[in-house]
Amino acid sequence: MTETAVRSNITLKGSAQMIREFFFYGINSILYQRGIYPSDNFDRVKQYGITLLVNRDHKLQQFLKPLLEQVEHWLSKRLLKKLILVLSDVSTKEVLERWQFDIENEAIDGEETKQDEKKVKQGIADVIKQIVASVAFLPLLETQCAFDVLIYTGKEVEMPEDWADSSACLLENPEEVQLRCLSTGIHKVHTKVQYKADL
Known part of the structure; x- marks a missing residue:
């Protein structure tokens, strides 16, 4: 086998496209693992050699599709800095968890890189497995929770009309766990979760 093979x-x-797909499955995995939607709302799909859960809720799909299309566009222009999934208490609006995906644009010449696609997909699978395993240390969310997605781009970026400015939704004195990093050779994604230790 030669290297090019x-x-x-x-x-x-x-x-x-690969990072957008990672966000799609990652967000669905978090929503399932943290009980934001009933478990029977999810279908099992095989991806990256592992079984993943995808929510079939129509309203959620309507929310995620344009969001992730916009995310993919910004990624292709190297304008996306981070995507954050915030889980908060429905009644008090208190932020209980913050899943942060920091995007690093890797320095390369030109618009493509030599990279083993299989290895990239394995990297995505490894991060999603860690998201799934996180229930072992994250505190139980005992109240009804809602989620929101925050997007960070450069100041010069024009936002879609139906998007609104938001606060950073920070937690006070959070515990933090850093998950694995994944790289396509063009984009690197650093994943971490912050949570309240004393729920």
């Missing part, structure tokens, strides 16, 4: 070129556009 096991490595493939990942373009900026291809990398943006």
Whole structure:
């Protein structure tokens, strides 16, 4: 086997698509693991060699599809800095958990990189497995919770009309766990979760 047989070129556009897909499955995994939607709302799908759970709620799909299309567009322009999934108490609005995905644009020449696509997908699977395993240390969410997605871009970026400014939704004195990092060779995603230890 020559090196070119096991490595493939990942373009900026291809990398943006892979990260968008990671966010889709990652967000669905968090919503399932943290009980934000009833478990029977989720269907099992096989992806990256593992079984993942995807919510079939129509309203959620209507929310996520345009959001992730916009995220992919910003990734392809190297404008996305971070995506944050916030879980908060429905009645008190208190932020209980904050899943942060920091995007690092890796320094490369041109618009593509030689990278083993299989390895990238394995990296995505490894992070999602960690998200699934996180229920072992995260406190039980005993109140009804809602979620929101925060997007950080450069100041020069024009926001879609139906998007609104938000506070940073920070937690006071949170515990923090850093998960694995994944890389396409063009984008690197650092994942961490912050949570209240004394729920």
